[in-house]
Amino acid sequence: MLREISKQLDTMYSVSESCSELCIRTHMSLDGNSMNFRFVQIDDKFSRISTTPNFSEWMACCTGSWKKAAPDIEKLAKLYGVEWDNENGALFLQFRRNEMSAAQAVMRMQQAIAVVCQLGPA
């Protein structure tokens, strides 16, 4: 049993490259759809992690209108240092690489999603 758990833990995160973007595949899913992140190195200091369109679809569905729900989404996401892109319906975290590790950024995004994805209708 522990061997199987250990094997599955090795699949918790994986990173792939597509169209000059890095995609972090996570173990988290909403309604069967895997929650993945885009990772972009902005410059020599900053990186940015953001959710992908399937998260936007989820937020549209659970809140009815993510634009209307934006104040609540922002307030909850802020607890983790995560921001909300109201145009695209995406959570994102921009961070300085010498202040926050990639792992910390990934976990903060996951925590923000864990809370925000349960928001009721706006």
Added chain:
Amino acid sequence: MDAQALNSYIRQEIRKEVHSDRIELYLPFVFGNGTSDTLCLVWNKDGVLSDGGRTFKELKKRVGDLTPYSENIQNILTAHGMVTLESGHILTVRNFQTCICGDDTYTDYMAGLSRLLRVISQISIVDTIKVDEYGAVYVC
């Protein structure tokens, strides 16, 4: 940075330690005060996953009396099924989902882990949200 390097950076901090009688999973976690700390989740030899009581310990440290949040906490647990509260303060997953993939059947431990992390995240900030009986979250 390439995919391999980023993968390696993530695994440096989100890592497992495998022992003969348990597996420990270490995660950088935010317990509601904005700063990252290390959360250790443990699978025991029977495959039972728990937080060892850490979530409630951190919450009590931050907010003191948990009585005002009892209903919210219960609603979070009820909405997430798989996660139970044992000994009054230990978040636990005992029963994992069985999945069928083609001719194979397997236990999905990652789904149980995801569910536990979701519950821990919500309970950690239970003083800032209202949770209804269906698990829907509203900001206080």
